[in-house]
Amino acid sequence: MKILLTNDDGLYSPGLKASYRALSKFGEVYAVTPAVQKSGVGRSISIMEPIRVSEVKIDGIKIYAVDGTPTDAVIIGIHEIIGDIPDLTVSGINLGENLSTEAVTTSGTVGAALEAATQGSKAMAVSLEMRDAFKFESFFAPVDFSNASMVLEKLAKMVLEKGLPEGVDLLNVNVPERWNGRYRFTKLARRLYRTRIDVRFDPRGRKYYWIDGEEEEDAEEGTDLNAIRKGYVSITPLTLDMTSRIDFGELERWFDD
Template identity: 55%
Template sequence: MKPKILLTNDDGVTSAGLWAAYEALSAIADVTVVAPATQQSAVGRSISIFEPIRTYEITLNGVPAYSVGGKPTDAVIIGLYSLNLKPDLVVSGVNIGENLSYESIMTSGTVGAALEASNQGVRSIAFSLQVEDQGDKFDDPSRATQKFEETRRIVRDVCERIFEHGFPEDADVINVNIPSRVTGGYEVTRLGEKLFHTGVEKRLDPRGRPYYWIDGPLYADAEEGTDVHAVRKGNVSITPITLDCTAFRAAARLNDIFP
C-alpha cells in the first residue's frame, strides 16, 4: 500500500506551489489536499479559537481537495481530527519564497503547519522555494511564474528517502529550502540567525495621518553551515527542527539565580 500524505500550505489552496507538490507526490503516495482557502503567509502557528472554521470540499485541477476558511494550523487540525485522515506524513508547501533562519521559521505559516502536525503526532516536512524577486511573494500564488520541474523532483526525492529510511528520531520537522537555481546538492544545515535587515517605513495618508510598512532587504549571506548560506550558494538546505524550545544551556545560570 502507498503511504498517506496530508498536503497543506500557507499560500492557499489554489497556489501553484501546492499543486506542484501534489504532482510530485501523487505518484508515490495517496495525497489529500487540505489547505487554507486564502493567502495566509506569515501567520506562523496561530490558530482560530475565536471564530468558526468553515471547510468546503472542492475540485481543483480535477482533484478533490478541502478548502479551509482558516489558518495553516487549522487546516492540519481539520485534516487530522475532522476528516480523520491518519496520514503517515504531513507535507507543507511548496511555499513561494524561502523560509530560512530563526526569524522566518517563527513567522512562517508553512513551517507553522508542519510544527502543528508534529505536535499532534505526525512527523512533517516543510518545503519552500527561493524567489529571486521578493515581490513575487506578494503576487497571486496561483499565478506563480516559477518553473517547478526541479522543485517537483526534489520534493519527491526527499519524501521517498524519508519513507525509505525513516524520519530522524531527534527531529520533529524537516525544513527544506530549494534555491531558485539549484547548482549543488543537498546540504544538512542549521538555522541562520536572520534573513532580513528589519526596517520600518513611515508614510502619511491623504489626511496627513501616519501609517507604517515593515520592510527591509535580505541579508547578503550568513555563516558556513547555515540554511541561508547553503541556499545562497545553490544547495538544497535540509534543516532538522525540534519543537522543544528549551534553552538547556541557560539552566545552570538560572539555578544560580533561583536556587
C-alpha cells in the first residue's frame, strides 16, 4: 500500500507524527507537507510562482517540505514523489476541529483531501478538537493524540480494505477532545462561527482588522457540530459534486416567466 500523508500545520506538527505512526503499519507512508503553517488557505493552489521542495528528517520521519499550500503538497506528492495515485491520502491529524460548511471551503486540511479525491485517491481529513490557545501553537503543548490516532487507524484499515461507499469521495473526520468512545455519521452544520471583526489602530493611527468569530450556540441534531459537542467522533461523507439537488425546471421557469 502507498499512503500519502499531508496537513496544513506544517512539517513540525505533532499531529503529523501521530498520523505517520498510525499509518505506517499499513504500507509505505509518504509525508509531503507545507513547510510552514498554512491553516485557512482552503484549496488554493500556487499557479503564479514556482514551488520548491526540500527533503528533511524529523524524529526519524522523512518529510518532503513544500514551500506552498496543502493542495500543492498533494499534487507534488502524487505526481512527482510517489509517481502514482496512492491507495489512501490522509490529511491531518489537524490541530483543531474542522466543522461545518465553512471548514469545507476554508480549511487547508480539508482542501488537501478534496484535491487528493479529485486526483483519484481515496481520501480523508482528520482533525482533533482542542482549545483555541493550542490550535496554532500546540507544538509543545500537552495535547493527547491517542484517541485521534486510534480513530485514524481504524478508519484507514476499513477504507483500504473496503474502499469508500458509492457517491462518497472523502471523509471529514473530527475527534472530540473528550471522546465518549462512540461514532456518528453526520451532515455538515451550516456554520460554526458568527463572524466578528476586531478593529484596531497601529502606532501611527492607521486602522487595521482582525477577522475572528464566536462559535454558534445552536447545533442542529444530526450535524457534525452537534456530534462533537456531545462527545461523538463525527464522520461526514463528502462528495466533490457541489451541485444543488433541486428540480432544474424550477430555475428554467425563471426564463419562461
